[in-house]
Amino acid sequence: MKPILIKNYKDYLKKLPTDRKIRFQQFHEIIIKAAPSVEMGISYQMPCLKMEGIILYYASFEKHVSLFPYSKTIEVFGEQLKEFKTTKGTIQFSNLKPLPNRLITAIVKYRLRDHLTKMAEKKTKLKNKTFSSKKK
Numbered sequence: 491m492k493p494i495l496i497k498n499y500k501d502y503l504k505k506l507p508t509d510r511k512i513r514f515q516q517f518h519e520i521i522i523k524a525a526p527s528v529e530m531g532i533s534y535q536m537p538c539l540k541m542e543g544i545i546l547y548y549a550s551f552e553k554h555v556s557l558f559p560y561s562k563t564i565e566v567f568g569e570q571l572k573e574f575k576t577t578k579g580t581i582q583f584s585n586l587k588p589l590p591n592r593l594i595t596a597i598v599k600y601r602l603r604d605h606l607t608k609m610a611e612k613k614t615k616l617k618n619k620t621f622s623s624k625k626k
Contacts, residue, residue, distance in 0.1 A: 496535045506550055513585055514550040520591050521548055521557075524598035539598070545605045546598065554582040557594065559601045567597055 547558035
């Protein structure tokens, strides 16, 4: 059987077993409400939020849904994440427990702020580089 190529959120949702769709849709809604101005996309066959680069990934698995907000975020929220399974760049929320809406929202908003800060820094560096090369 040929694997399904996932091109968008609807394709991702279609590939999920019925018992995981509702949970993932709830997870997706929390994430999207926290960052309504960003673009949704698919990368590495997973939904992601992006704006001139990837902000974070999220996905559904058999026993949990995961947020992939990068390692710095895991460090920042470390104390609040003690009851969840984490790895260097992943947070797992068990499918057997209610989703922690406020925590997920805070993580997404943090990642968006961090991403926007990095974008601004890049633009400033580029602007300064361009300005200094014009002086020569």
